[in-house]
Amino acid sequence: xxxxxxxxxxxxxxxxxxxxxxxxxxxxxxxxxxxxxxxxxxxxxxxxxxxxxxxxxxxxxxxxxxxxxxxxxxxxxxxxxxxxxxxxxxxxxxxxxxxxxxxxxxxxxxxxxxxxxxxxxxxxxxxxxxxxxxxxxxxxxxxxxxxxxxxxxxxxxxxxxxxxxxxxxxxxxxxxxxxxxxxxxxxxxxxxxxxxxxxxxxxxxxxxxxxxxxxxxxxxxxxxxxxxxxxxxxxxxxxxxxxxxxxxxxxxxxxxxxxxxxxxxxxxxxxxxxxxxxxxxxxxxxxxxxxxxxxxxxxxxxxxxxxxxxxxxxxxxxxxxxxxxxxx
Amino acid sequence: xxxxxxxxxxxxxxxxxxxxxxxxxxxxxxxxxxxxxxxxxxxxxxxxxxxxxxxxxxxxxxxxxxxxxxxxxxxxxxxxxxxxxxxxxxxxxxxxxxxxxxxxxxxxxxxxxxxxxxxxxxxxxxxxxxxxxxxxxxxxxxxxxxxxxxxxxxxxxxxxxxxxxxxxxxxxxxxxxxxxxxxxxxxxxxxxxxxxxxxxxxxxxxxxxxxxxxxxxxxxxxxxxxxxxxxxxxxxxxxxxxxxxxxxxxxxxxxxxxxxxxxxxxxxxxxxxxxxxxxxxxxxxxxxxxxxxxxxxxxxxxxxxxxxxxxxxxxxxxxxxxxxxx
Numbered sequence: 001x002x003x004x005x006x007x008x009x010x011x012x013x014x015x016x017x018x019x020x021x022x023x024x025x026x027x028x029x030x031x032x033x034x035x036x037x038x039x040x041x042x043x044x045x046x047x048x049x050x051x052x053x054x055x056x057x058x059x060x061x062x063x064x065x066x067x068x069x070x071x072x073x074x075x076x077x078x079x080x081x082x083x084x085x086x087x088x089x090x091x092x093x094x095x096x097x098x099x100x101x102x103x104x105x106x107x108x109x110x111x112x113x114x115x116x117x118x119x120x121x122x123x124x125x126x127x128x129x130x131x132x133x134x135x136x137x138x139x140x141x142x143x144x145x146x147x148x149x150x151x152x153x154x155x156x157x158x159x160x161x162x163x164x165x166x167x168x169x170x171x172x173x174x175x176x177x178x179x180x181x182x183x184x185x186x187x188x189x190x191x192x193x194x195x196x197x198x199x200x201x202x203x204x205x206x207x208x209x210x211x212x213x214x215x216x217x218x219x220x221x222x223x224x225x226x227x228x229x230x231x232x233x234x235x236x237x238x239x240x241x242x243x244x245x246x247x248x249x250x251x252x253x254x255x256x257x258x259x260x261x262x263x264x265x266x267x268x269x270x271x272x273x274x275x276x277x278x279x280x281x282x283x284x285x286x287x288x289x290x291x292x293x294x295x296x297x298x299x300x301x302x303x304x305x306x307x308x309x310x311x312x313x314x315x316x317x318x319x320x321x322x323x324x325x326x327x328x
Numbered sequence: 329x330x331x332x333x334x335x336x337x338x339x340x341x342x343x344x345x346x347x348x349x350x351x352x353x354x355x356x357x358x359x360x361x362x363x364x365x366x367x368x369x370x371x372x373x374x375x376x377x378x379x380x381x382x383x384x385x386x387x388x389x390x391x392x393x394x395x396x397x398x399x400x401x402x403x404x405x406x407x408x409x410x411x412x413x414x415x416x417x418x419x420x421x422x423x424x425x426x427x428x429x430x431x432x433x434x435x436x437x438x439x440x441x442x443x444x445x446x447x448x449x450x451x452x453x454x455x456x457x458x459x460x461x462x463x464x465x466x467x468x469x470x471x472x473x474x475x476x477x478x479x480x481x482x483x484x485x486x487x488x489x490x491x492x493x494x495x496x497x498x499x500x501x502x503x504x505x506x507x508x509x510x511x512x513x514x515x516x517x518x519x520x521x522x523x524x525x526x527x528x529x530x531x532x533x534x535x536x537x538x539x540x541x542x543x544x545x546x547x548x549x550x551x552x553x554x555x556x557x558x559x560x561x562x563x564x565x566x567x568x569x570x571x572x573x574x575x576x577x578x579x580x581x582x583x584x585x586x587x588x589x590x591x592x593x594x595x596x597x598x599x600x601x602x603x604x605x606x607x608x609x610x611x612x613x614x615x616x617x618x619x620x621x622x623x624x625x626x627x628x629x630x631x632x633x634x635x636x637x638x639x640x641x642x643x644x645x646x647x648x649x650x651x652x653x654x
Contacts, residue, residue: 077451130636131590133395137577138633145626152622211650252570259455272449304470307463314456315442323447
């Protein structure tokens with residue numbers, strides 16, 4: 001895959017397509033191809049009900065991937081997603097057991113627990129200069145330890161509050177699930193922050209070269225700290241939504257979200273080295289991953305086959321457009 | 329600088345890991361109800377050696393400034409494979425062992441090819457190949473089961489002369505056969521050079537591609553040796569997602585404890601081995617102090633958090649603030 005062929009094709013395209021990131025275009029093209037392939041298998045893949053259902057499932061991953069994207073844009077990574085998700089869900093459900101005040105504060109409390117995990121990550125990465133891969137791994141282990149001690153190693157008995165269930169499964173606008181609206185709101189906020197605020201500029205700047213950003217007068221450490229706190233909070237919020245969807249929290253509910261969230265961000269064209277990527281790409285990546293998982297499970301592919309295809313597709317797509325330039 | 333001081337500076341991480349391990353193991357065996365006996369050492373060695381193999385595998389890749397998030401899954405896949413193949417007559421068993429090790433090599437080579445020749449970022453590439461390896465493991469063992477040649481298993485997990493744990497001897501042999509020749513070869517130097525500064529190494533005509541490819545391939549082999557030993561200890565194969573993932577994460581922790589820099593170019597597999605043994609001992613400390621096993625994950629996590637934060641003290645020596653940013 002050479003740059004010149006891509007450029008040559010792009011030159012003959014209409015203007016709005018020429019400006020688009022080839023990675024984002026490829027990701028959306030793959031979504032269409034997946035849907036077409038799926039519709040060969042069964043007509044229902046193109047029905048609005050199915051698509052809306054997929055969007056709803058995708059919105060949980062979307063919320064979590066939003067935080068992950070912010071951190072990846074900095075050139076870091078957040079491996080504490082699994083237990084941030086579980087902590088958010090468990091703590092929100094736990095708070096619900098403490099009377100009406102607990103019920104009212106359940107969602108903010110769950111999110112705050114995630115923010116706390118994110119703050120520890122942020123302090124470690126920004127101020128102690130520990131590689132993010134290690135510190136987030138360690139906080140993940142600590143969060144897991146805390147939750148295991150709290151729950152006694154079993155899935156907790158507390159159940160989600162009505163508000164959590166409403167957020168995850170209800171309908172405010174007829175026909176559009178609330179979870180999708182929430183994802184849209186969070187996504188819009190993220191796009192605004194990334195493209196229209198100095199914070200967003202700083203995030204891209206740090207991702208490109210932290211030293212240069214620091215020398216231009218950006219308090220890079222504060223930005224990194226905030227980004228990790230936001231990522232932790234969004235992971236926990238994703239957990240809260242998931243708990244609302246399943247109406248309770250479970251021990252390993254977050255495990256299934258770490259790799260997909262990284263994969264979604266990277267498939268959407270965000271560079272894992274930071275500094276480059278758009279939120280539109282992440283949206284495409286999230287939908288792509290969700291569709292892939294859904295189609296494989298509808299085809300009753302056993303878990304083993306699903307894992308293999310999943311891995312092969314990610315590698316294949318990245319080989320298509322995610323390659324680093326050759327060293328010369 | 330004098331030679332010995334230079335050597336000391338180079339080996340500081342390894343020596344520190346060795347020190348931590350000795351202290352931890354002294355506390356562990358000192359408080360163990362059975363005391364410092366051959367039996368206690370054998371049990372501890374058998375548990376520690378598994379992580380040591382996986383940590384060695386991780387080290388090879390980390391030295392090139394990469395990361396292999398699929399080691400745990402190669403470990404799981406080869407475990408499942410060994411539970412089918414390492415059985416029967418002597419010849420069949422030998423063939424089985426070779427097949428298992430060969431599979432590890434192939435898995436590592438696939439990782440290496442994708443990362444080096446496909447030019448993908450190692451984090452993402454190995455996450456994806458890890459999913460594939462786990463899928464293959466599930467194909468082989470949808471439910472836990474299988475068996476292994478028990479004579480061989482008992483021989484390699486028992487004791488030589490009644491004192492020396494056989495698994496430790498095996499670890500030593502692997503170090504001598506795989507790590508020492510690799511790190512002293514041209515390709516080993518290339519792997520270090522690539523991790524230290526890929527551009528400079530490339531400009532100097534160091535064979536960085538072949539060095540890195542060999543590092544990834546040998547990492548697969550080492551993870552497979554770990555998987556083989558897991559089969560010897562458990563007599564079964566199991567495609568457990570959580571356990572494979574845990575080994576990947578613990579291998580990174582062991583590598584860090586062992587003084588290998590995640591930025592590449594620094595550290596040795598020996599350090600990672602002691603890091604792995606120390607990490608396992610720390611995890612087991614709770615048992616000798618009679619704590620509720622429920623607290624073990626938290627304890628392990630906190631220790632890990634403290635261990636990685638200790639490195640931050642180096643910041644106080646930094647004079648120029650720009651050196652905060654690598």
